[in-house]
Amino acid sequence: MAPKKLGLKQRYAHMTRGLDWETTYQPMDAVFPYDTFEGIKIKDWSAWEDPFRLTMDAYWKFQAEKERKLYAVLDAFAQNNGQTGVSDGRYVNVVKLFLTGISPEEYQAHRGFAFTGRHLRGAGPRVACQMQSLDELRHIQTQIHTISHYNKYFDGISEFPHMHDRVWYLSVPKSFFDDARTAGPFEFMIAIGFAFEYVLTNLLFVPFMSGAAYNGDMSTVTFGFSAQSDESRHMTLGIEVIKFLLEQHPDNLPIVQKWVDKWFWRGHRVLGLVAMMMDYMLPKKVMSWKEAWEIYFTEAGGSLFQDLARYGLKAPKYADVATADAEHISHQNWAVFYQYTHAAAFHTWMPDKEHLDWLSEKYPNTFDKYYRPRWEMWAEMEKQGKRFYNPSLPQLCQVCQIPMAYTEPGDPTKIAFRCSEVGGETYHFCSDGCKDIFDGEPEKYVQSWLPVHQIFQGACGGATIPDVLNYYRMNVGADNMDYVGSPDEKLWNEWHAGKAREAV
Amino acid sequence: MAQIASITLLHNDDARPIIEAILADNPGVRVLNMPGAVKLDCDDELIVKRASVEERLGRPWEPQEIQLVLVSMAGNLDEDDDWFKLSWKH
Amino acid sequence: MSVQIKTIDLEPKRQTFGHVARRLGGDKPATRYQEGTLDVQATANFHYKPLWEPEYWHYDTRKTAVVMEDWYKPLDPRQYYYATYNIARANMNQAVERNFAFVEERGLLETIGEATRAKLLTGFLPIRHLHWGSNMNMAEITQRGYGTAVTAPCIFSAGDHLGMAQIVSRIGLELDGQTGAALDAAKTAWMEDPAWQGVRRLIEDTFVERDWFQLYVAQTLGVNAVLLDMVYRHCDAAWGPSALTVAMLTEFMADWRAEDGKWSDAVVKTVAAESAENKALVSTWAKHWIDRAEEAGKPLSTALTGSPAAATTAADAARTRARALGLDL
Numbered sequence: 001m002a003p004k005k006l007g008l009k010q011r012y013a014h015m016t017r018g019l020d021w022e023t024t025y026q027p028m029d030a031v032f033p034y035d036t037f038e039g040i041k042i043k044d045w046s047a048w049e050d051p052f053r054l055t056m057d058a059y060w061k062f063q064a065e066k067e068r069k070l071y072a073v074l075d076a077f078a079q080n081n082g083q084t085g086v087s088d089g090r091y092v093n094v095v096k097l098f099l100t101g102i103s104p105e106e107y108q109a110h111r112g113f114a115f116t117g118r119h120l121r122g123a124g125p126r127v128a129c130q131m132q133s134l135d136e137l138r139h140i141q142t143q144i145h146t147i148s149h150y151n152k153y154f155d156g157i158s159e160f161p162h163m164h165d166r167v168w169y170l171s172v173p174k175s176f177f178d179d180a181r182t183a184g185p186f187e188f189m190i191a192i193g194f195a196f197e198y199v200l201t202n203l204l205f206v207p208f209m210s211g212a213a214y215n216g217d218m219s220t221v222t223f224g225f226s227a228q229s230d231e232s233r234h235m236t237l238g239i240e241v242i243k244f245l246l247e248q249h250p251d252n253l254p255i256v257q258k259w260v261d262k263w264f265w266r267g268h269r270v271l272g273l274v275a276m277m278m279d280y281m282l283p284k285k286v287m288s289w290k291e292a293w294e295i296y297f298t299e300a301g302g303s304l305f306q307d308l309a310r311y312g313l314k315a316p317k318y319a320d321v322a323t324a325d326a327e328h329i330s331h332q333n334w335a336v337f338y339q340y341t342h343a344a345a346f347h348t349w350m351p352d353k354e355h356l357d358w359l360s361e362k363y364p365n366t367f368d369k370y371y372r373p374r375w376e377m378w379a380e381m382e383k384q385g386k387r388f389y390n391p392s393l394p395q396l397c398q399v400c401q402i403p404m405a406y407t408e409p410g411d412p413t414k415i416a417f418r419c420s421e422v423g424g425e426t427y428h429f430c431s432d433g434c435k436d437i438f439d440g441e442p443e444k445y446v447q448s449w450l451p452v453h454q455i456f457q458g459a460c461g462g463a464t465i466p467d468v469l470n471y472y473r474m475n476v477g478a479d480n481m482d483y484v485g486s487p488d489e490k491l492w493n494e495w496h497a498g499k500a501r502e503a504v
Numbered sequence: 505m506a507q508i509a510s511i512t513l514l515h516n517d518d519a520r521p522i523i524e525a526i527l528a529d530n531p532g533v534r535v536l537n538m539p540g541a542v543k544l545d546c547d548d549e550l551i552v553k554r555a556s557v558e559e560r561l562g563r564p565w566e567p568q569e570i571q572l573v574l575v576s577m578a579g580n581l582d583e584d585d586d587w588f589k590l591s592w593k594h
Numbered sequence: 595m596s597v598q599i600k601t602i603d604l605e606p607k608r609q610t611f612g613h614v615a616r617r618l619g620g621d622k623p624a625t626r627y628q629e630g631t632l633d634v635q636a637t638a639n640f641h642y643k644p645l646w647e648p649e650y651w652h653y654d655t656r657k658t659a660v661v662m663e664d665w666y667k668p669l670d671p672r673q674y675y676y677a678t679y680n681i682a683r684a685n686m687n688q689a690v691e692r693n694f695a696f697v698e699e700r701g702l703l704e705t706i707g708e709a710t711r712a713k714l715l716t717g718f719l720p721i722r723h724l725h726w727g728s729n730m731n732m733a734e735i736t737q738r739g740y741g742t743a744v745t746a747p748c749i750f751s752a753g754d755h756l757g758m759a760q761i762v763s764r765i766g767l768e769l770d771g772q773t774g775a776a777l778d779a780a781k782t783a784w785m786e787d788p789a790w791q792g793v794r795r796l797i798e799d800t801f802v803e804r805d806w807f808q809l810y811v812a813q814t815l816g817v818n819a820v821l822l823d824m825v826y827r828h829c830d831a832a833w834g835p836s837a838l839t840v841a842m843l844t845e846f847m848a849d850w851r852a853e854d855g856k857w858s859d860a861v862v863k864t865v866a867a868e869s870a871e872n873k874a875l876v877s878t879w880a881k882h883w884i885d886r887a888e889e890a891g892k893p894l895s896t897a898l899t900g901s902p903a904a905a906t907t908a909a910d911a912a913r914t915r916a917r918a919l920g921l922d923l
């Protein structure tokens with residue numbers, strides 16, 4: 001018999017499907033102990049569709065090819081001292097925030113998808129999850145390898161894992177992923193697979209990596225876009241998961257809706273860090289956060305939720321609030337970091353005139369009215385030698401863990417406060433979105449390791465700011481404070497003076 | 505409101521034949537150029553055809569290879585031996 | 595006459611990350627394996643207890659009874675990080691493609707006798723399910739284990755087992771003219787044939803093992819060193835004149851076993867060497883799972899070769915191996 005060539009779909013089906021079996025020596029519920037407690041009902045796992053249909057041989061082939069290309073770029077970047085050719089020394093602070101705040105979450109995603117890759121009962125989603133677990137390990141490792149070269153010259157990233165477990169603002173992304181990792185396997189899939197990968201990840205990677213390209217950072221753009229090529233597989237897994245859950249049983253709808261609402265809001269809060277990177281930290285700007293939000297949430301998310309409406313799923317609660325926030329969030333975050341620059345492991349600065357004008361143009365409804373005057377005042381204070389620092393410790397939102405600095409929807413002059421009482425204790429939130437999340441699962445969020453509370457309880461090295469910075473392993477005077485006057489700036493200026501001399 | 509099917513590809517030599525194939529096979533496609541990447545949007549559906557890519561590439565090409573240059577996408581994916589399709593149609 | 599131009603000072607301020615430097619005993623250049631592995635997993639200040647296992651943190655050293663002062667001691671001698679792992683496997687897979695093409699071109703699986711074909715269908719192809727079960731175990735250790743040094747190579751190993759399950763599937767498709775009928779027959783054998791039931795019972799029992807390092811020992815010294823070695827190395831006689839063809843089509847497995855074994859041996863050895871308590875625990879686990887694998891393998895060995903000897907040979911080799919790692923068996 002002449003073997004016929006199988007089509008992609010058939011080949012994948014034969015090679016992967018049927019590998020699993022119904023266990024009989026151990027009960028299936030003991031083998032898969034975690035996929036029932038969330039209340040999700042699955043009638044037929046075999047209805048799962050995996051549109052990418054990658055077998056391991058193809059996976060190894062494609063991924064090896066991507067890696068060969070990526071590491072060739074990284075090697076060339078290091079050999080040519082590409083770090084001297086980025087747009088400005090300030091740019092590197094974006095890379096710092098990325099390695100300390102985002103890369104460790106790639107690792108969490110790696111371990112989380114290993115969890116769902118073992119513990120979901122269906123073989124199809126398990127295979128897709130395991131490949132994603134492998135990919136996410138790729139992301140953390142390629143990010144470390146890329147940024148390793150910056151670490152040789154710039155401050156603030158040398159202690160990234162230590163800082164990630166301790167520093168106040170890094171508990172924002174860390175608690176986000178801890179939250180997903182400690183949820184059940186289906187919630188993890190909706191949280192990371194759907195809400196993060198499908199709805200929000202484009203906002204993180206596409207404009208941001210495009211920004212790296214525009215600022216001359218060929219190594220970061222290469223790892224970023226190379227990671228994104230995996231991300232499209234992840235997005236597909238995310239959308240398949242939500243469709244699958246909604247198709248399997250009508251009782252799943254309210255559970256999934258609650259998770260979509262929760263993870264959209266939580267993701268939106270974390271991405272405020274990215275908003276700030278885009279609007280304030282990229283010396284050469286690609287697009288504003290507001291523009292990115294319009295393309296990647298309003299437009300793309302609109303199409304998506306229109307599609308999912310046939311299952312009865314609604315657009316995330318507070319999506320309208322988040323869209324209104326896009327006018328403010330980057331400015332309010334930058335204000336926080338500027339005030340607390342002594343406790344942050346990257347540098348801050350006040351925007352120059354050209355930058356202020358760009359912000360005025362991009363945010364005609366809000367910037368001149370609410371933020372520009374404050375920036376000009378702070379710049380003036382700097383000139384007079386009275387640079388503004390906030391010496392107090394901020395109150396943090398119990399859920400998103402961001403300092404309570406966000407304003408009321410509809411009133412950008414008034415800080416928003418919400419609270420709930422549980423067991424005689426009052427807990428504080430930055431928004432209705434965060435309060436709803438807390439009220440939905442108070443037993444979980446009363447546990448939050450809130451950096452400021454921990455400092456007050458003496459768990460962070462002592463009572464004074466120097467004690468705490470020591471606990472963070474912050475190299476004071478190098479890692480923290482303004483860019484102007486930093487060792488980074490000094491080095492950058494030397495390189496450029498040197499370049500100018502060589503050019504003569 | 506029309507739903508937007510979208511694909512974002514690296515803007516490099518490897519992706520060029522795919523970008524050209526998309527431009528040829530999807531009338532009304534809208535192009536957004538960004539540093540390093542290009543976003544292609546269509547109402548409702550966008551298709552990458554194997555035959556069109558092979559014609560431009562001058563060698564056999566499997567739709568799975570698109571992963572090497574893919575940055576992002578929107579729409580429900582249908583991938584087969586002869587195409588890579590993103591669609592909101594049912 | 596030459597003018598002295600001061601060149602740009604590009605002397606690095608530091609060679610590597612602080613945590614890596616402390617482990618290397620000073621600020622020196624580090625490898626990509628080291629930077630991509632050491633201290634990458636979070637260790638402190640977790641926010642919430644897992645809903646699915648509230649007695650532990652999601653990263654928690656107490657999920658195994660063995661105790662390490664530092665889980666970054668059991669390093670990978672292959673020094674794999676994602677890129678080097680994938681490039682190595684892509685290269686190994688090129689040989690797989692060549693071998694399958696060779697066998698197809700010459701029709702080597704079309705001319706085998708009925709007896710050998712039947713044996714391959716029910717005696718060999720079901721091993722794809724054992725690889726699938728092994729994949730589940732390595733994924734479990736990836737999620738449950740502690741420290742990137744051990745857990746990262748586990749997801750590589752999980753991918754390897756899935757890849758090997760798929761290679762076996764391809765052999766099935768070669769045997770049945772790409773219809774999948776051989777794979778169905780193999781699954782029936784896996785579920786029902788008495789020759790496989792000991793193996794299936796063993797792997798199902800590993801699925802419920804909660805101590806992740808015991809699971810590691812069960813998988814690497816029980817399943818890999820006894821059962822996989824028995825089928826891939828000690829049952830050649832079962833395939834008669836097709837032994838060479840089977841060897842070609844499973845070359846990946848032979849290469850993989852040598853390489854993966856080097857890593858898993860290093861991990862077991864390091865963990866056992868940490869303390870007398872660890873050594874006693876790991877020894878008990880190794881003895882238990884090697885003994886069980888030997889018993890489980892006997893009916894299969896008999897079905898394939900007419901004698902249980904292959905199971906005993908493989909188990910004895912596993913015992914020798916375990917003793918060489920410092921275990922008391």
Ligand SMILES: [Fe+2]
Nearest residue numbers: 106136139227
């Ligand atoms: Fe990732």
Ligand SMILES: [Fe+2]
Nearest residue numbers: 136197231234
């Ligand atoms: Fe991802």
Ligand SMILES: [Zn+2]
Nearest residue numbers: 397400430434
């Ligand atoms: Zn909040």
